Amino acid sequence: MQYTYLGRSGLRVSRLCLGTMNFGMVTDEAESFRIMDKAFASGINLFDTADVYGGPQAPDMEKGFGISEEFIGRWFRKSGARDQVVLATKVYQPMGTGPNDRHLSALHIRKACEDSLRRLQTDHIDIYFMHHIDRSTPWEEIWQAMEILVQQGKVLYVGSSNFAGWQIATAQGAALPRHFLGLVAEQSLYNLSSRTVELEVIPACRHYGLGLIPWSPLGGGFLGGVLRKEAEGRRTAPAMRQMMAKHRSQLEAYELFCRELGWEAAAVALAWLLHNPVVTAPIIGPRTAEQLPQSLKALEISLSEDMLGKLDAIWPGPGGEAPEAYAW
Structure with missing residues (x-):
């Protein structure tokens, strides 16, 4: 396994992060344990979850949120591996039907953290991500709440998810006069077919020293050899079929390119992300x-400038970074 620093912090994490959104929703507890066992044995030390993961992500639906954290907590108790794992979870999403059971008020941050710690059966969260920007809560309140959790030893680092570049800048600007470390990582949608973050989020991460942790790196399976799976008769959701119809020519070129290289499409998509120095x-x-070994193969792939150029031709980005992408 390869390791790198998380942004400007001194924390070293694996170049692949184990996401657990499927735990409790499509993957049962026994299989979730097998996945964590295998990931940990392979050297993956960064595990990512969220308080809302595990089932229908709304509290007015059948209970399901929190299950992913509970699975991880029971796995920690069984494996004894808590001290070797860099654990990330998130706060923001609705966790109840009350008016303060969501978002980033100091009240909800404190309660959500305590609830996550209980489900995870641990005394601290290594990276506490804000799952989304809260446009109604001032940064003075958010940072004060996070500072208290850090002072109490319940949170070590703070991250953001789904932030715009200017929101990252605002957050860091508010943290600086408080002599607070602020954000160390951002989780964003980023893959070969979804490259909008190249305009402003990636430059902001680079400038402020945040590690970028891309979610949906395969576009929900879109970049994982979906045409081959279609030919093999595997079921595909209607939304995926629409995407395939819209981008069929690009998919055909991409999957042919991967076959010519002798690599799986999913591994190439991950390797393309890993070549970016901002990506953690x-x-x-x-x-x-x-399914785990397919992802690990990405660590063995080195993409040449010519290969990267061909991938850019198939999946063009927004034209570079702002403002040069659209102005002089």
């Missing part, structure tokens, strides 16, 4: 333990 670790979310 793409989040992989295997549904079964057997």
